[in-house]
Amino acid sequence: MTHFADYIPYVACLLAIVTFNNRAQQAGNPLPSSLTFAISGGAAFLIGAWIGNWIIYWYFLGIQPANILPHPDTVFSTPDWKWVPICDPVRVSSLAKTLLVTPGCLLGIACAMFAWNRQYGLENRFIRPPPDYSKFGVVAAGHGGFEGSLINNPKVRSVVTQIVVIGSVALLFYFIVANTAHNLDRLGIASGFKFLCDPARYDVTGGFMPVSSTETHWAAFTAGLLNTFVVAVFGCIAATILGVIIGVLRLSNNWIVSKLAAVYVETLRNIPVLLQILFWYGIFILLPAPRQSLKIFDTFYLNNRGFLGPKLFVGDAPVLSAEQQATMISEMGDVKYQRLVEEAGGEENVAAALAESVRPVFGDGSSVLFISLIVAFFAVWFYRRWARKRQEATGQQSPVFLVSAGTIILFPILCLLIAGTTLELQHTELKGFNFVGGTSISVSFVALWFALSVYTAAFIAEIVRAGILAVPYGQTEASYALGLRPGQAMRLNILPQALRVIVPPLTSQYLNLTKNSSLAQVVGFLEIVGTIGGITLNQTGQAVECIVITMAVYLIISLVISVFMNWYNKRIALVER
Amino acid sequence: MKIKLASLVLGAVVGVSAATAASAATLDDVKARGELLCGVSTGVAGFAAKDDSGNWGGVDVDVCKAVAAAVLGDAGKVKYVPTTSKERFTALQSGEVDLLSRVTTWTFSRDVKLGFEFTGVNYYDGQGFMVKKSLGVTSALQLDGATVCVQTGTTTELNLADYFRTNNMTYKAVNVETADESVENYVNNACDVYTTDSSALAAQRSGLADPSAHLVLPEIISKEPLGPLVRHGDNQWGDVVRWSLNAMVIAEEKGVTMANVDEMKGSNDPEIKRLLGSDGDMGAQLGLSADWAYQIVKQVGNYGESFEAHIGVNTPIGLDRGLNQLWTKGGILYAPPMR
Numbered sequence: 052m053t054h055f056a057d058y059i060p061y062v063a064c065l066l067a068i069v070t071f072n073n074r075a076q077q078a079g080n081p082l083p084s085s086l087t088f089a090i091s092g093g094a095a096f097l098i099g100a101w102i103g104n105w106i107i108y109w110y111f112l113g114i115q116p117a118n119i120l121p122h123p124d125t126v127f128s129t130p131d132w133k134w135v136p137i138c139d140p141v142r143v144s145s146l147a148k149t150l151l152v153t154p155g156c157l158l159g160i161a162c163a164m165f166a167w168n169r170q171y172g173l174e175n176r177f178i179r180p181p182p183d184y185s186k187f188g189v190v191a192a193g194h195g196g197f198e199g200s201l202i203n204n205p206k207v208r209s210v211v212t213q214i215v216v217i218g219s220v221a222l223l224f225y226f227i228v229a230n231t232a233h234n235l236d237r238l239g240i241a242s243g244f245k246f247l248c249d250p251a252r253y254d255v256t257g258g259f260m261p262v263s264s265t266e267t268h269w270a271a272f273t274a275g276l277l278n279t280f281v282v283a284v285f286g287c288i289a290a291t292i293l294g295v296i297i298g299v300l301r302l303s304n305n306w307i308v309s310k311l312a313a314v315y316v317e318t319l320r321n322i323p324v325l326l327q328i329l330f331w332y333g334i335f336i337l338l339p340a341p342r343q344s345l346k347i348f349d350t351f352y353l354n355n356r357g358f359l360g361p362k363l364f365v366g367d368a369p370v371l372s373a374e375q376q377a378t379m380i381s382e383m384g385d386v387k388y389q390r391l392v393e394e395a396g397g398e399e400n401v402a403a404a405l406a407e408s409v410r411p412v413f414g415d416g417s418s419v420l421f422i423s424l425i426v427a428f429f430a431v432w433f434y435r436r437w438a439r440k441r442q443e444a445t446g447q448q449s450p451v452f453l454v455s456a457g458t459i460i461l462f463p464i465l466c467l468l469i470a471g472t473t474l475e476l477q478h479t480e481l482k483g484f485n486f487v488g489g490t491s492i493s494v495s496f497v498a499l500w501f502a503l504s505v506y507t508a509a510f511i512a513e514i515v516r517a518g519i520l521a522v523p524y525g526q527t528e529a530s531y532a533l534g535l536r537p538g539q540a541m542r543l544n545i546l547p548q549a550l551r552v553i554v555p556p557l558t559s560q561y562l563n564l565t566k567n568s569s570l571a572q573v574v575g576f577l578e579i580v581g582t583i584g585g586i587t588l589n590q591t592g593q594a595v596e597c598i599v600i601t602m603a604v605y606l607i608i609s610l611v612i613s614v615f616m617n618w619y620n621k622r623i624a625l626v627e628r
Numbered sequence: 629m630k631i632k633l634a635s636l637v638l639g640a641v642v643g644v645s646a647a648t649a650a651s652a653a654t655l656d657d658v659k660a661r662g663e664l665l666c667g668v669s670t671g672v673a674g675f676a677a678k679d680d681s682g683n684w685g686g687v688d689v690d691v692c693k694a695v696a697a698a699v700l701g702d703a704g705k706v707k708y709v710p711t712t713s714k715e716r717f718t719a720l721q722s723g724e725v726d727l728l729s730r731v732t733t734w735t736f737s738r739d740v741k742l743g744f745e746f747t748g749v750n751y752y753d754g755q756g757f758m759v760k761k762s763l764g765v766t767s768a769l770q771l772d773g774a775t776v777c778v779q780t781g782t783t784t785e786l787n788l789a790d791y792f793r794t795n796n797m798t799y800k801a802v803n804v805e806t807a808d809e810s811v812e813n814y815v816n817n818a819c820d821v822y823t824t825d826s827s828a829l830a831a832q833r834s835g836l837a838d839p840s841a842h843l844v845l846p847e848i849i850s851k852e853p854l855g856p857l858v859r860h861g862d863n864q865w866g867d868v869v870r871w872s873l874n875a876m877v878i879a880e881e882k883g884v885t886m887a888n889v890d891e892m893k894g895s896n897d898p899e900i901k902r903l904l905g906s907d908g909d910m911g912a913q914l915g916l917s918a919d920w921a922y923q924i925v926k927q928v929g930n931y932g933e934s935f936e937a938h939i940g941v942n943t944p945i946g947l948d949r950g951l952n953q954l955w956t957k958g959g960i961l962y963a964p965p966m967r
Contacts, residue, residue, distance in 0.1 A: 254789045256800040264789035294861065329911070336818040355798070355817055356775055387796040439669040483761075484820050485800070495817065575802040575813070585714055585804070589781030592742035594718050 093097050115204070173352040231374030235595070245590045247272070253586050255577050257357075257493040268587045275582030276604060280501055281563040282578060285606065289504035290564060291557075294511025299541070301516050312512065320509035324567050327506050332498035332574045351480065352486060359491040364475040365467070379405055416472045423466035431455045495576035499568070509566045512557045517613055518549035550623050558616035562609050569605075654726050654865035655699065655915055663705050666692035667725035670710045673831040674939035674947075675751075678690045684708045690934040691729040691750055691856050693927065694872045698920040702928035712805045714781035717742060723799050727869055728801040729856040731825065738857070747870035749855040750931075752960060754848035755787050756826035758833060761843050763792040763820060768847040777810045777819035779803075784824050787850040807832065825852050827939065827947055834944045866913060868914055875921040877963035878903055879930035881954055886929040890921060902966050910966065925946050931961070963966070 158285035201207045235242055251271040255262040258278040262270045319327070336355045339345060344354040352359040371379075380388055380401075395404035413420070431454075438449040459461040467474065479489025505535075522545050530540035579601055588597035658664055668688055670760035676686040684706075693703035711730060713720045720728045721743065731753075732738075734746040759765045768791070778785050780803040792799050802819050804810055811832050814822040822829070828846060833839050856873065858866050879885070884892045891905050901907035904925075905918035907935050914920065928934065932954075939947045953959025 252786045252789060254792075254799075254801060257802070264793060326749065333816075336813070340817050350870045384796050462660070483774060484771075485773050493800075572805060573809070575780075575804045575809075577803055581803065585780055586785065589714050589717065590737075590786065592717060592721075592737075594721070 091174065107258060120322045131201040158219050167467045186447040231595070242593070242595060244596055246587075246596070251587065254591065255582060257495060257575070258577055267590070268583070272579070272600070273585060275577055275579040278496075278571075278576065279565075279568055279604070279608070282496070282503065282568040282571065283561075286500055286564045286568065287561050289500070290507035290560070293504060293508035294504055294560075297508060297512035298515025298519070301512060302519060306504075307532045316509045316512050317510075318508055320513075322506075324502065324506045325570055325573065328499055328502040328570055329573060331502045332495065335494045336495075341481065344481075344486075350478065355494060355497070356485060356576050358497060359479045359486050359489055362412065362477045362488065362490045363415060364410060364412060364415035364470060364477060365420055367473050368403075368410040368414055370415070371402065372407075376402060379409075414473075416470065419466050419472055420463055420472045423463040427459045427462040430462070431458050434458070435439055491578065494569070495574040497558050498574050499571050499576050503564050503567055506567075507560050510560050510563075511557065514550045514560065515549070515554055518551075518553035519545060521552045522548045547623070551620075553557060554616060554623065556621045558613060558620075559574060561612050561616065565608055565612065635672070636746075646750055649803075654702075654862050655868060658699055658726055661901070662700060662742050663707050664692060664699065664726045664727065665778070666694040666695070666706050666708055666712045667719050667728040667730055668692065669707050669723060672731060672828050674943065674945040675828070676708075676710075676729075683783060686938050687750060687934050688729045688731060688856075690876075690928050690938070691869075691873060692727065694876055694924045695869055697923040697927045698872045698916055699868060701917065701923050702920075703923075712781075714778050714805055717744070720744065720857065723859075724857050726857055726865070727856055731828065731854045732857060733825075734853045734855050734857075735783060737868060743860045744857045745860045745866045746855050746857045747866055748873045749853040751827060751854045751871060753825040753827050753852035753854050755784055755810045755823060755852055756844055756848055757845040758814070758822045758829050759820065759845060761841055762768055763890060765845070766842075768845045768849065769795060771799065771821055774820040775800045775802060775818070777802045777814045777822045779805070779807060779810055779824060780805055782824075783850070783852065788823055791849045793811055811836075816849070827945075830940070830947055831945045834946065836878070864915060868916065871914060872920075872924060874963040874966070876928070876931040876934065877954075877961055878966055879921070879925045880932040881956065881963065884925050886925060887924045888932060893922070899966055901962040908967075 056219065227497045233283055247269040248267055250265055251262065251268045252264050253271070253574040254264050255271050255274040258274055259281050260274040260277050262274040288530055297312045300308050301316065303309045304314070341354045342354055343358075344352040346352055350361055355521055383391070392398060392401060393400055433455060435451055438451050442448055477488050479491065526544055527540055530544045531537075535543065568578060571578045572581055572585070575581075581598050584601035588594055591597070641949060649783050652789065666689075667688075668684065671677045672686070672688075674686055676684060676688040679685055687706070691764070692706045693706065696706045697703040709719065709725050711728070716728055716730055716732065717738075719725050729750070731751070733753075734749065738744055739746055757768050757771070759771075765771065771792075776788060776799050778801050779789055785801070787801065788799070788801070802813055804813065807824065807828065808833045810822060810824070814835065815818055822832075824832075826844065829844050833844065856869055858869055878899070879889075882892075882897065884900060884903070888931060889904070892900055893906055895901065895904075897935075898907060902910055903909055905920070909918070909947075911918040911920045917923075929937070935949065936942065936953065939945045941948060951960050953961060955962040
C-alpha cells in the first residue's frame with residue numbers, strides 16, 4: 052500500500068542533496084568525484100528518508116510502517132540481521148514491495164544527478180584532452196607503420212602475449228572448477244548455501260550476541276561475524292593508542308623510559324602472537340573462580356570466567372501482546388514458568404516479568420538518544436568549521452575541545468531528560484554457578500583482545516617512531532622558535548607530518564590484527580572461524596561453502612579497512628602543486 | 629543445473645586440494661602404497677595415544693592395525709594421521725586418510741549427508757559430565773548456569789545444547805579444539821563442567837592429578853556408537869574395513885586368541901575354518917589373501933583382547949565391558965556370521 056507521505060521524505064532528501072552540492076559548487080569547493088558523490092549522496096538519501104519516513108508516519112500519522120523500514124527504536128537492539136534472504140520468502144516479497152514503493156524517487160534522483168552532471172560537467176574533470184607533447188619537441192610516432200615480419204611487430208606481439216596469458220588463466224580456472232565439481236559429484240556431496248537456513252543445533256555463547264541452538268546457521272554466522280568485528284575494532288583502537296605512546300616514549304630523552312619502551316618492542320614483536328594469546332589466557336584463568344570474584348565497589352567483578360559490571364537500559368521494556376505472552380509461556384515449559392511466577396511474585400506480575408526478560412538495551416523510546424547524538428555530531432562539526440574560520444580570520448581561538456565534548460555528552464543527556472526516557476541500571480549478581488544480569492565480557496575475549504593489542508602495538512610503536520624520525524629536526528626547532536611547548540609541537544606540527552609516513556604501514560598492521568583474530572580458536576572464543584568455519588562446517592560437512600564464506604568475510608573486512616585507510620591517507624597527504 | 633553452477637563456482641576456490649582426492653579403488657591404492665593412512669585422534673588415552681616410546685596404541689589404533697594386517701599382512705604398516713575433531717571429516721573426504729578410526733559417532737547426517745560410510749561400531753558410548761567434587765553437584769540437572777568445556781565440531785556440542793534446552797537450563801560453553809585443551813581449561817577452573825563421551829571422561833579422569841577429587845555424573849545424555857568410517861561409494865574398501873572389525877568380534881566369540889590362533893587353524897568348527905582361511909575363499913572375495921583374518925588375530929588379537937589391553941578394568945582407564953560385551957554374555961556386540 053502506498054501512501055502519499057512515502058514520497059515526501061524521499062523528495063525532500065533528494066532536494067537537500069542536490070541543493071547542498073550546488074551550494075558547495077558555487078562556493079568554489081572542488082567537485083566530489085562521482086563515486087564519493089554516489090556513495091555519500093546515497094547514504095544521506097537513505098538515512099534521511101528513513102528518519103523522515105518515521106517522523107511523518109510515527110509522529111504525524113500515528114502509523115507504524117512495520118514492513119517498510121525498521122523502527123528507529125529497534126534498529127540498534129533487534130538482531131534483525133540474523134535474517135537471511137533465502138530463508139524467508141515472505142520477508143523478501145515485503146522488501147521487494149518496499150523497493151517498488153520508491154522507484155519514482157530513485158528515478159527522480161537519477162534524473163537530478165544527470166541534469167546536475169550536465170550542468171556542472173562532472174565528466175569534464177575526468178576526460179582530459181590528450182597532452183600536447185609537441186611543446187617538449189616530441190613528435191608522436193604512429194603505431195602500425197612497422198615494416199617486416201609479424202614476429203617483430205610490437206602490436207602483434209603484445210596482442211598474442213595477452214591472449215596467451217588470458218587463455219592459460221582461463222584454462223587453469225576451468226581445470227580447477229571442473230575437477231572440484233567432478234569430485235564433489237563423485238563423493239555425493241550436495242553443494243549450495245541452503246544449509247544456512249537450517250537450525251544450527253549448537254549454541255553460541257560467550258560472545259557479544261548469544262545465539263541459541265534453535266536459530267539458523269546464518270544466525271550463528273552473524274554472531275561470529277560480530278565477534279570478529281568487535282575484536283578487530285577494539286584491537287585496532289587499543290593497539291594504536293598503546294603503539295603511539297610506546298613509539299613516542301622510545302624517542303624520549305629519558306634514558307630509562309626510552310630503554311623500557313625498546314625492551315617492550317623487542318620482546319613482544321619477537322614472540323609469536325599465538326603464544327602470547329595462550330600466555331594471557333593462562334594468566335587470566337588464574338583469576339579466582341566466580342564465587343571468590345575480585346570486587347570493585349561491589350559493582351564490578353573480576354573472575355576467571357570474565358569481567359562483569361552493571362548494564363544500563365535506555366528506554367522501556369517492550370509491551371507484549373497477549374499472543375506473544377502466550378507463545379513465550381508455552382515455549383518456556385512448566386518448570387520454568389513456575390519459577391518465573393515465583394520470582395515475579397504472583398501471576399499478575401508475569402506480563403511485566405516476561406517483558407523484562409526480552410528487554411533490549413535500547414528499548415522503547417531510545418531513538419531519542421540516537422537522534423540527539425546525530426544532531427550533536429552535526430552541531431559539533433559546524434561549530435568546529437566556524438571556529439577554524441574564525442581563527443584563520445581573526446587569530447582568536449575557541450575552546451573547541453571543551454565545547455565538542457560537552458555537546459556530545461550533555462546534549463543527549465538533556466534530550467533524554469526532557470523526553471523523560473527511562474534510564475535503569477541492572478546490577479550483576481552471583482546466582483548458582485555464575486553471575487547473572489548485567490554486562491559480562493568473557494575471559495577468552497579479554498585475553499585475545501589484550502594479546503592482539505599489545506602484540507600489534509609493538510609494531511605500531513616502531514612505525515610511529517620511524518614516522519617521527521622522518522620529520523626533520525628543524526621542524527621541532529621551528530616550533531620551539533614559534534613558542535610552542537613540546538607537547539604542542541608534537542601534536543600540531545610533528546605528528547601531522549609524521550602521519551604521512553605512518554599511515555600506509557599502519558594499514559598493514561590493522562589488516563594483520565584483523566586476520567590474527569582468527570587465532571581466537573585456541574581460547575575458545577567463537578568468532579567467524581569458530582562458527583561458520585568451524586562448527587557449522589563440521590556439522591553440515593559443507594566445507595567448500597563455509598570456507599568460501601569465511602574467506603569472503605576476511606576479504607571484505609580487509610578491503611573495507613584498506614579503502615578507509617587509503618581515503619584517510621589521501622586526505623592527510625601533502626598536497627603538491 | 630543450479631547446483632552444478634554453484635559447485636562450479638565453489639570449485640574455483642578449493643579445486644586444487646580436491647584435485648588430489650583419492651580415486652575410488654582405495655584397496656588398490658593401499659596395496660600399491662604398501663601403507664595404510666589411518667586417521668586417529670590427537671590423543672585419547674586407551675583409544676588412540678602414543679606411549680612413552682612413541683608408538684601408537686589403543687582400541688581405535690587396533691582397528692587401523694587390523695585393516696593393515698588384513699590388507700598388507702603387516703599390522704605395522706600404518707601411517708597414523710592425528711586429526712582434531714574439526715579436521716577429521718575434511719581429511720577423509722579429501723583422501724588424506726584411507727580410513728578414519730577416531731572415536732567418531734555414527735549419526736544419520738554423517739552417514740548420509742556428509743558422504744561417508746560407517747563400517748561398524750567398535751565402542752558403544754554415551755555422553756556424560758564430569759565436575760569437581762567440591763562443587764557439591766550430584767546430578768546433571770543441577771547444572772543450570774554452569775560454564776561447560778566442550779570440544780568443538782563434535783556431536784557432544786549438539787547434545788549439550790539439546791540437553792540444556794530441553795531441561796530449561798542455561799549454560800556458557802568454552803569451545804576448544806582438542807581434548808587436552810578442554811581438560812586443561814577444566815583443571816584451571818575456566819569451566820565448571822567438562823563434557824564428552826563417558827569413556828573419554830574415564831580416560832581423562834584417570835590422567836588428572838587427583839582423580840578422586842572429580843566426579844562423573846550419573847546421567848548419560850546420548851547414544852554415541854563410535855566406529856570406523858570410510859568414504860561413501862567405495863564398497864569394496866568399505867567391506868574390507870567392516871569385515872576386519874567383524875573378524876575381531878567373531879574371533880572373540882569363537883575363542884580364537886592371539887595365543888591360540890595357530891592351533892585353532894586345525895579346529896573342526898566350520899566358522900573358525902572359514903575365518904582363518906582354511907576353508908572357503910572369503911579372502912579372495914574381499915580381494916585379500918586367504919589368511920587375512922588369521923593375520924588380524926595373530927598380530928592384533930581379538931576384540932576382547934584389544935579391549936582389555938587398552939581400556940579394560942585392569943588398565944588405568946578401567947572401563948567395564950558393559951554394552952560392549954558379546955551378545956552371548958549380556959552385551960550388544962553382535963557380528964554377522966562368516967559364511
